[in-house]
Amino acid sequence: MPRYQPARIEPKWQSWWEAHDTFATPRLPRGRKTYLLDMFPYPSGDGLHVGHPEGYTATDIVARFERMRGTSVMHPMGFDAFGLPAEEHAIRTGTPPRESTERNIATFRRQLKMLGFSYDWKRELATTDPGYVRWTQWIFLVLFDTWFDPETGRGRPIAELPVPPDVAARGDAAVAAFRDSHRLAYQSEAPVNWCPALGTVLANEEVIGGVSERGGHPVVRIPLRQWMLRITAYAERLENDLALVDWPTSIKKLQSDWIGRSTGAEVDFFVAPAGAAASFDAWRHARRAAGFPAEAGREALRVYTTRPDTLYGVTYLVIAPEHPMIDLLTTPDRRDAIRAYREAAARKSDLDRTDLAKEKTGVFTGSSCIHPLTGLPVPVWVADYVLATYGTGAIMAVPAHDGRDWEFAKAFDLPIVTVVEPVDGTGHTESLFTGDGRAVASGPYTGLPTREFIARVAEDLRAAGMGRPAVNSKLRDWLFSRQRFWGEPFPVLHELGPDGRPTGAIRTVDASELPVRLPELVDFRPGDTPDPPLSRAGHDWLYVERDGKRYRRETNTMPQWAGSCWYYLRFLDPANGERFVDPEVERAWMPVDLYVGGAEHAVLHLLYARFWHKVLHDRGHVSTPEPFARLVNQGMILGEMEFTGYRSVKGGWVSAEAATADDTPARIPADQVEKQGEHFVLRDAPRIRVDSRAYKMSKSRGNVVNPDAVVREFGADSLRLYEMFMGPLEATKPWSTAGVGGVRGFLDRCWRLVVDERADDVRLSSQVVDDPPTDDQLRELHRMLDKVTTDIPALSFNTAIARMMEFVNFCTPLERRPRALLEPFVTVLAPFAPHLAEELWEVLGRPAPVSLVAWPIVEARWLKDDFLEIPVQIGGKLRARVTVPADTDVASMEAAAAADPRIAELLAGKQIVKVITVPGRMVNFVVR
């Protein structure tokens, strides 16, 4: 009867832990602290996926391990519960999102508890809790109250923003407008990505190749009033501070590329009116006297270039279709052509402008600008390969040294002038050359190496008032509003005039009045227009009066990212009604020491959270410059390995490499294929190759593994252990149900090591005895302990588990199993298979919980062997092994090796050129 029954012991210990608050975290750490954080899940209607427990088990093992070593452990869990899927489900079924969200959270909570994670559940939070939303809105107010001071490179209170006298002179409204234009949270009328199918505006990051990331719906660009967050102000710090964190280099690189910092220069080209030359001279003199102005004005077209050394190779200029100076630069005869081109460009989605349209398009404006160094006219074109949103929205085209300009020049038959030659002596080149080299045909700069040229010309342009060094980044300001229902309302009020229309003035909701709750809405569907659902809220919600003025609430909501930007801070002090987090608590626990989650958040979530954190840091609300000290991405778990054969229309099999779209793929059971050379083939028709690979789990493919089913069949400890045993945490790896059975077999053996299986009730096996362990047994034990102890902090769980399996394999045949061997083993098993470990600990007669027992001490003296088996090589090939005492010196090792009969035989008659001996490792005879 007393077989290992996870279904009985797992709920038992889960209740025990809960009843005893075993994993409660103190308000402040006592002694050493560690903060172990999982990326909290979005509680979808499908419940937990086997991918979730992978990272969660990893951090849980570390958490349990650290607790047993006496560390104060912060290990919380919560739910990222705002967002589109809940809202869409709500729309489909007519249930309010809050209801379905709560139901989904209940499912997730049940599943997470079923897996035995040692979270401090008293800290649980959901981003949708009013008590949480309150502080998300409060942080928005902080962003709203902050401007970025470029002098100090930090965010400061808006009250400290210096107001220029001429602005102040124009009155309060002008001052307010000036401040609003400097806030980190500001409104903008810029063109946005409107997705009609989703009924919302999307951030650039949520639009992939012209369609929405979620759902793949078309996206069009329309102008709309939006809330923006000035993340670009922090671009440089977000980039530089990557040096402060221990993250995978690939993630750092991804963030760095996303920020996309580039250095170069801005250069002004004089806009030539009809009779050019004379006025260019006048402009030039004025510029030399006055210097480079902050705005180019109407007299000059400002371009951004990373290669000012190619100025002499400029053969035309290009402005984006949305460039503000386009009308000014268009000559009357070109007006129709330009208008047509602009309209076409506006209709094009980003998809058309990038992926499909590799062909360059553009139209000549009819006018020219004057080159600042040569004084010669340069024609101005309009083309959509220049983006309005990057740099100045205008470029100087150097077709000889830029691939895009090259293509454009070829397409429109524009001149190509070479001004850089490779230094490696290949000489003058007729083809595109984009590398660094040496300047040719560049006036006084001819002969200069690229880098020197850039430095020199930048200085000269600055002195002439024609240009200045400039830095740009690909990062755009963060579009922070959504036209949806299920998100945090903005704590913002729009003032209404006597006519009931907005005056343009805004005020924020006082922090003491937060949270601004979502209204009860009968109809929360998005509209056909970008008018948000909240605008259909009742008047009592929508209109408020403050200080005798009427206001209408902001009806946009925040994006899903908002809640996940700071949840790691709220976990530290989740019930605080006075502050978003107690500073004493924050200082004690931050930063997060280990953050584990999927690589899909490499850019967006992690960049946004870092940005908010830096603003909070600048404003004195948090103590660390970075939130997440160490980051690890768990790999994806794929579905079970599949073999796919192809059937032709006629019914026969087609070999995989010859299959076409007409042949239908068919799944083939594993026992009908075999490996032949490089490929798998059909067992019954070895000429027919089949594809073999594992696919991403998806409902449509039908290969999704449900954790509930795995727990039912094998138990939670088996699921935990299997996911850790599959391979390295960070690797992508296929699921194998047989593999789960494998680790279950291991847990069964652990059980039988301790429990008498033939008895009627759970009782200690008579083979467990109080004998002192033998030296051999202690060696085996401490080696296992040592491996597990070093592997856990390295997150190398698969090898730790392998070592525990070896230990169990060692113990299984023992007729008499010393308790002093088994108890430390059960202790170190506890982080991996906590339920089983608790049960075995109880069977061993020790007081629960093993989860808080001190981690065993590894005794170094048991890690050394008395004798070692040393490989002996001749010419690098293994020929024999000899056993020598562990402390044998080099000479004795060589002697022992040479004395081996087989080695002696092989060495006979050979001349030994050299003997390489690595003490304690190997001997190698190099012979001639």
Place this chain on the structure above:
RNA sequence: GCCGGAGUGGCGGAAUGGCAGACGCGGCGGACUCAAAAUCCGUUGCCAGCAAUGGCGUGUGGGUUCAAGUCCCACCUCCGGCACCA
């Protein structure tokens, strides 16, 4: 196209430049059993050989080294990301 990461038995994987394949799955053989399951024991990279043993072997081709899965060069395949950012 550019940037990452990875290629090791039938499968998942292990190996501070020093015995390739730990551990698990699967396979094969045995014990127990009337039998099966479960369990336990043994065996299992490929080729040749009765065997001792020998040869080959970490995607491909070169190189460095007494010694390379590991370091260097070139290439191939797969996976992930980015993609007119001047």
